[in-house]
Amino acid sequence: MNADKIPDIIIGRLPVYLRALQRLADKGVLNTSSQELGEMIGISAAQIRKDISQFGEFGKQGTGYSIPFLVDRLRSILKVDRVWDVAIIGMGDMGHALARYNGFTNRGFHVTMVFDNDPNKIGQKVGEFEIFSTVVMIEKIKQQKLKIAVLTTPASAAQEIADQLVKAGIKAILNYAPISLTVPDDVRVQYIDPVTHLQRMTYYL
Amino acid sequence: MNADKIPDIIIGRLPVYLRALQRLADKGVLNTSSQELGEMIGISAAQIRKDISQFGEFGKQGTGYSIPFLVDRLRSILKVDRVWDVAIIGMGDMGHALARYNGFTNRGFHVTMVFDNDPNKIGQKVGEFEIFSTVVMIEKIKQQKLKIAVLTTPASAAQEIADQLVKAGIKAILNYAPISLTVPDDVRVQYIDPVTHLQRMTYYL
Numbered sequence: 001m002n003a004d005k006i007p008d009i010i011i012g013r014l015p016v017y018l019r020a021l022q023r024l025a026d027k028g029v030l031n032t033s034s035q036e037l038g039e040m041i042g043i044s045a046a047q048i049r050k051d052i053s054q055f056g057e058f059g060k061q062g063t064g065y066s067i068p069f070l071v072d073r074l075r076s077i078l079k080v081d082r083v084w085d086v087a088i089i090g091m092g093d094m095g096h097a098l099a100r101y102n103g104f105t106n107r108g109f110h111v112t113m114v115f116d117n118d119p120n121k122i123g124q125k126v127g128e129f130e131i132f133s134t135v136v137m138i139e140k141i142k143q144q145k146l147k148i149a150v151l152t153t154p155a156s157a158a159q160e161i162a163d164q165l166v167k168a169g170i171k172a173i174l175n176y177a178p179i180s181l182t183v184p185d186d187v188r189v190q191y192i193d194p195v196t197h198l199q200r201m202t203y204y205l
Numbered sequence: 206m207n208a209d210k211i212p213d214i215i216i217g218r219l220p221v222y223l224r225a226l227q228r229l230a231d232k233g234v235l236n237t238s239s240q241e242l243g244e245m246i247g248i249s250a251a252q253i254r255k256d257i258s259q260f261g262e263f264g265k266q267g268t269g270y271s272i273p274f275l276v277d278r279l280r281s282i283l284k285v286d287r288v289w290d291v292a293i294i295g296m297g298d299m300g301h302a303l304a305r306y307n308g309f310t311n312r313g314f315h316v317t318m319v320f321d322n323d324p325n326k327i328g329q330k331v332g333e334f335e336i337f338s339t340v341v342m343i344e345k346i347k348q349q350k351l352k353i354a355v356l357t358t359p360a361s362a363a364q365e366i367a368d369q370l371v372k373a374g375i376k377a378i379l380n381y382a383p384i385s386l387t388v389p390d391d392v393r394v395q396y397i398d399p400v401t402h403l404q405r406m407t408y409y410l
Contacts, residue, residue, distance in 0.1 A: 011408050015398075020385060023384065078404045092302075093306070094306070096298065097299045098399065101399070108400070108403070108404060148403065148406070150399070171410055174402050174403055174406075180247060189247075190402040192402060194397065195220065195224075195309060195313070197220075197379050199219070199220035199285055200216055200283075201379075202313065203283050204393055205353075
């Protein structure tokens, strides 16, 4: 089976399955069914079974899924059975909140560096981090061989920073700046813009 | 044409089109093409033309789209030609960042109330807002007839708060808590979890 052929929309649902399964695991639950999982996350049981079956045989008719086993496999498929070091660029309110966010722990990510271009912020501490200048960003990211960055600059600075991140070897950008980025084909971008999410709901109101 | 029949995936792209068009408008650009827009946002010109044509005739062969006209129409379709008052529940780092976020302005949303359950936070100020107790949340949201809430509590509190929001008449929840919510069919939820976005990219690394 060629993993590259699996549609991105399925890949996008796997982290949601993993999150729900890890929640059950934290409660000490050992087995679940596609029905139970589906009710937790609002996706049909059939869809869940179909998605998961793309990656092999996991469930047993009648007994459902072994949660520890499925969690292990999903973590491996999503490559979060390791810890990825992450840089955050832009130490405004959102950057601060993310630098201090404890939700990355045990989910595959660890913030290791934070950057800003404001001379008043450079050298200051955010939690355990010293804020570095974006002037040394490419160098520091290359040194640490980081592949993942979170971009929380204003929209006006985002494309320029993204270009520098690409030069530094970053392959995945989580972009909080409310602007679409242009990057090479081998670099992925995911967007978080509260307004686009809200507008997607107001349509239905 | 029955607007209810338009697939949600198309509705999800409209805010991205609108954001890009507003960016061009801010620069004083008056016309654009599906090609230009597509290059800005990384969506094919054909897809953009197809999506936009669902809502009527906008572009002209050869001259492209009038940006002010298309912006107006998209704002009307997405119902952000008005300003929606929004409540934020959970005044941790993320709630603070969102309460102070200036990116809502001119995009259809205005934060009007913030809530927390921590006695040490209640009564304190976040920017222009006084933090209210979640004890009075249902009452205050009902009074103001709010339809939209942003949920930034810990995962452990999120479902209980969501249940209360539903009772208060909220119809759209933007959920930053890393947990899937169960809500009635007439309530929409959009999820923002940086980890699920990051995991969707690590798969490809």
